Structure formats: C-alpha cells, structure tokens
Amino acid sequence: MHDVKAIRLDPIAFDRGLARRGLPAASEAVLALDQARRDAQTALQEAQARRKQVAALVGKAKAAGDSKAADALLSEAEALKDSIAEQAGAEADLAERLHSLLAGLPNLPDAAVPEGRDESANQEVRRWGEPWTAGPRRDHADLGAALKLMDFEAAARLSGARFVVLKGGLARLERALGQFMLDMQTAEHGYTEVAPPLLVRREALYGTGQLPKFEEDLFRTTDDRWLIPTAEVSLTNLVAGQLMDEADLPLRVTALTPCFRAEAGASGRDTKGMIRQHQFNKVEMVSIVAPEQSDAELERMTSCAEAILKRLELPFRTMALCTGDLGFSARRTFDIEVWVASQQTYREISSCSNCGDFQARRMDARFRTPGEKGSRFVHTLNGSGLAVGRALVAVMEHYQDEDGAIAIPQALHPYLSGLTRIEAGA
RNA sequence: GGAGAGGUGGCUGAGCGGUUGAAAGCACCGCACUCGAAAUGCGGCAUACUCGUAAGGGUAUCGGGGGUUCGAAUCCCCCCCUCUCCGCCA
Numbered sequence: 001m002h003d004v005k006a007i008r009l010d011p012i013a014f015d016r017g018l019a020r021r022g023l024p025a026a027s028e029a030v031l032a033l034d035q036a037r038r039d040a041q042t043a044l045q046e047a048q049a050r051r052k053q054v055a056a057l058v059g060k061a062k063a064a065g066d067s068k069a070a071d072a073l074l075s076e077a078e079a080l081k082d083s084i085a086e087q088a089g090a091e092a093d094l095a096e097r098l099h100s101l102l103a104g105l106p107n108l109p110d111a112a113v114p115e116g117r118d119e120s121a122n123q124e125v126r127r128w129g130e131p132w133t134a135g136p137r138r139d140h141a142d143l144g145a146a147l148k149l150m151d152f153e154a155a156a157r158l159s160g161a162r163f164v165v166l167k168g169g170l171a172r173l174e175r176a177l178g179q180f181m182l183d184m185q186t187a188e189h190g191y192t193e194v195a196p197p198l199l200v201r202r203e204a205l206y207g208t209g210q211l212p213k214f215e216e217d218l219f220r221t222t223d224d225r226w227l228i229p230t231a232e233v234s235l236t237n238l239v240a241g242q243l244m245d246e247a248d249l250p251l252r253v254t255a256l257t258p259c260f261r262a263e264a265g266a267s268g269r270d271t272k273g274m275i276r277q278h279q280f281n282k283v284e285m286v287s288i289v290a291p292e293q294s295d296a297e298l299e300r301m302t303s304c305a306e307a308i309l310k311r312l313e314l315p316f317r318t319m320a321l322c323t324g325d326l327g328f329s330a331r332r333t334f335d336i337e338v339w340v341a342s343q344q345t346y347r348e349i350s351s352c353s354n355c356g357d358f359q360a361r362r363m364d365a366r367f368r369t370p371g372e373k374g375s376r377f378v379h380t381l382n383g384s385g386l387a388v389g390r391a392l393v394a395v396m397e398h399y400q401d402e403d404g405a406i407a408i409p410q411a412l413h414p415y416l417s418g419l420t421r422i423e424a425g426a
Numbered sequence: 427g428g429a430g431a432g433g434u435g436g437c438u439g440a441g442c443g444g445u446u447g448a449a450a451g452c453a454c455c456g457c458a459c460u461c462g463a464a465a466u467g468c469g470g471c472a473u474a475c476u477c478g479u480a481a482g483g484g485u486a487u488c489g490g491g492g493g494u495u496c497g498a499a500u501c502c503c504c505c506c507c508u509c510u511c512c513g514c515c516a
Contacts, residue, residue: 038475038476038477041475041476041485041486042476042477042484042485044485045475045476045477045484045485045486046477046484046485048484048485048486049484049485051496051497052485052497054496054497055444055495055496055497056444056445056497057496058444058496058497059444059445059496059497060444060445062444063444070496073496074496075496076496077496077497078496080496081495081496201506243436244436245436368436368454370454370455373455373471374472374473375436375473
C-alpha cells in the first residue's frame with residue numbers, strides 16, 4: 001500500500017516508479033480521488049462539528065429546563081441528520097474507491113534495481129560452483145521413476161496433475177533436505193523456528209499483497225480460509241497490527257511448511273516432474289527490521305539462502321531481478337538459481353525480497369523508538385531458504401551416477417542415519 | 427455443536443445515554459531531589475485524517491459492521507475473536 005501523502009508530495013517520482021515496472025501513470029487518478037475525498041471529508045466534518053455543538057446545547061437547555069430553546073435546537077439537529085448521512089456516504093464511497101485503486105498498485109522499485117522489461121534483463125551478481133555438464137543427464141522424473149520411488153501416476157489418480165508421491169529413499173531425502181535447511185537457518189543464521197498455520201484469513205493475504213490482485217493463484221476453502229502459497233504469509237503477518245519496540249528488531253523467523261499454489265497462468269509450463277507443483281515444501285525466512293536496516297538485511301538474507309546450496313555443493317548463480325520482473329510487494333529482489341543438469345540451465349530455487357514498508361502499511365505493523373515521538377512502519381523481508389522440492393530435483397540430477405543411483409550430499413548424511421546412496425526400490 | 431462471560435489507550439483496568447479521548451495504575455519522557463543511582467515528588471505522554479503560512483483548530487477512533495437517539499464506549503442487531511463449562515474429536 002502506498003502512502004498517499006508521498007504521492008501528493010511527488011507525483012512525478014511515483015509515476016516514474018510505475019513506469020520502471022512498465023505500468024501506466026496513476027498519480028493523476030489517485031490525486032483526483034484523494035482531493036475529492038478530502039473535500040468530502042472536510043464538508044462532512046463541518047457538519048459533524050455542528051451536530052456535536054447542537055447536541056451539547058440540547059443537553060444544556062434540557063438541564064436548564066428551557067424547553068423552547070431545546071425544541072429549536074432539536075429541529076436544527078433533525079435537519080443536520082440527513083445531510084450528514086448523505087455526506088458520510090459520499091465520503092465513504094470516495095475513500096473506498098481510493099483505497100481499492102491504491103491496493104492494486106505494486107511497490108515501487110528501489111533505485112538499485114536494474115532497468116528492464118522481463119527476466120531477460122535480470123543481472124547476474126555472482127556465481128558459485130561448477131555446472132554439471134559432462135556425465136549423465138537424466139532428469140529427476142525419469143530417475144525417480146526408474147528407482148520406483150517417485151510416482152506421478154499415483155499422484156494424478158489421487159489429486160490430479162502437478163502432484164507427486166515420493167517413496168522410500170526419496171521421501172526420506174526430501175524430509176532430510178527440509179530438516180537440514182531448517183536447522184541451518186535456526187542454528188547458524190539466527191532465525192527462530194515457527195510452526196505456523198497453513199490456512200489463513202483473507203486479511204493476512206491482503207497484508208502480504210497476494211490479495212486482492214492474485215486470487216486466481218490461490219486455493220480457498222469452503223469457509224473462506226485460504227491455503228498459504230508460501231509461509232511468507234503466515235510469518236510476515238505475525239506482526240500485523242502490532243506496535244513493537246525497536247529493541248524487538250530485527251525479528252527473524254523461519255518455518256518449514258507446505259505451500260499451495262493454483263499455478264493458474266502456468267498451464268503447459270514445466271508439466272513434467274517436480275519443478276512446478278500445486279503442493280511443495282519450502283523453508284521460508286522472514287525478517288522484520290527498522291527501515292535503516294532493510295538494505296543490509298536483504299544481503300544477509302540472500303547469503304543465508306546461498307549458504308544452503310554451498311553446503312549441499314550445488315552450483316548456483318544469484319540474479320538481481322530487473323524492474324519488470326519484480327513481484328508485486330517487492331522493492332528489490334535477488335533470485336538464486338540452482339543448476340539443473342537435465343535442462344543444462346539455472347532454475348529459480350529461492351527468491352529474497354525487501355518489501356520496504358509496503359506490506360507493513362497494509363498490515364499496520366509499526367515500531368517505536370524509545371525517546372522518539374510516534375511510531376514508524378517496519379520494513380519486511382522474505383526469502384526462501386530454500387524450496388525443498390526444487391532442491392530435491394537439483395540433488396538428484398547433480399548427484400546421479402551412470403547407474404541411475406543417487407549419491408547423498410555429505411551435509412545430509414547426519415539426517416539419513418547411514419544412508420549414503422539411493423538405489424532402486426529402497 | 428450447546429450454555430454462559432467478555433473484548434476499552436503500549437500494557438493492566440474503571441466507566442455502562444450528555445461537558446469521557448476516555449479514571450487509576452504500570453511502562454515511557456522531562457524536571458526536582460541526589461556525588462550518582464534507587465526511591466520519592468511535580469509535569470508530560472494515543473492514533474489517523476483534515477483545515478491553517480503558522481500559532482492553533484476540527485473530525486473520527488473504546489473488536490468490526492449496521493441500527494436507535496438531538497447526542498452512544500455506554501441501548502439494539504449481525505459478524506469476528508478470547509475465556510469458562512458441557513458435548514464431540516485427532
């Protein structure tokens with residue numbers, strides 16, 4: 001959510017920000033509505049002030065036993081009643097229109113974000129490890145099927161397309177990956193583990209920016225609760241409506257949860273394998289920080305995600321998203337892409353974003369600095385650390401051997417009680 | 427699911443139709459006392475919007491939304507949430 005005052009102050013900068021995202025200017029429409037709303041509000045408030053005055057005078061007149069004066073006042077009050085109702089309606093209508101206009105506008109890109117229309121303009125900021133270009137390149141779906149440990153057909157019978165059933169060693173490997181990631185974020189990176197709800201109210205989704213614009217990407221229950229598309233929703237909304245002390249910041253939380261996505265616009269894309277599923281596990285990191293710290297926190301968070309891939313010895317590159325590829329709530333984002341051997345390309349496995357105060361405004365999440373008057377909105381950041389399903393894909397393809405068996409990365413050995421290789425049927 | 431009790435400022439908690447934006451306490455800030463601190467005393471201390479160059483006004487907000495009334499934190503209705511008891515249940 002944008003600060004109307006900031007738009008009033010510098011509409012040009014606002015429109016320039018939208019233009020960087022490839023969107024048309026909006027400040028004129030916003031400011032017109034804003035002005036109309038304020039005029040309506042001023043008129044309403046004048047009427048309300050008079051009503052208050054009259055009501056107080058009625059009380060006094062009655063107390064003094066002056067029924068003549070009271071009657072005169074009463075008839076004025078009667079007249080005010082209708083006009084106040086009307087003006088209040090007009091004001092509420094304008095406020096609603098302004099709010100829904102504003103609620104649909106994305107965050108503005110940070111100055112540091114590279115210019116560009118789409119993902120082709122994203123900039124590589126660093127690269128780590130050697131891509132697997134020689135050796136076998138069977139994809140994880142074929143490997144999994146051959147091992148008889150990954151069953152898309154069974155999943156389709158149960159649930160339809162874009163689900164998978166993992167068995168035996170692969171189910172264990174998937175669990176080990178999640179466990180390992182969560183342990184690393186908590187024990188080594190200072191995030192507090194949280195086990196949050198997976199079903200949330202629409203208000204929570206509004207707070208992080210999935211609603212009202214991206215309803216079609218989400219699964220909804222019959223009682224109007226929604227399955228989280230990412231634990232970002234649950235974790236970030238932990239501070240919704242809260243007024244924190246600066247001493248509570250930074251607040252760093254993490255969770256390993258299933259994520260549910262309708263993948264509405266993605267039909268035909270990544271139809272084979274586990275790359276794009278309706279349900280997948282992910283370790284999510286969320287940081288709630290003071291505004292001055294959010295730039296540094298984004299770097300920190302990105303390195304917390306990268307650390308997982310380094311420990312797993314999986315090659316990756318880190319990309320700075322360009323203005324046209326930025327998500328709705330983000331002001332700046334780094335994607336981490338892991339090498340996927342079968343596709344001989346890097347695929348997104350983490351996305352770390354600084355949302356500035358954009359989500360905080362929508363959620364009303366503020367903090368107070370001792371000795372200072374008032375409060376300020378916090379800054380929120382979120383990042384995957386990492387997507388477990390895609391990590392499983394990368395591990396399988398990177399650690400496969402000629403026989404189609406999969407070696408288990410050193411870092412996961414403590415989680416698999418002695419298992420070091422996954423072979424057919426085990 | 428049934429019965430009951432509640433949701434008030436950062437927190438605790440009074441108020442239950444009129445001058446209450448809201449007592450009191452805690453927390454916090456300033457001042458005094460002190461070598462300093464504690465304790466104590468005095469004072470200050472909500473948020474949002476809005477009008478105004480400013481000084482300074484105004485309006486709204488007592489879980490949310492409607493309603494009654496000249497006037498609602500206070501009365502009525504709906505919803506949400508919390509707690510207690512009963513039932514059911516992983």
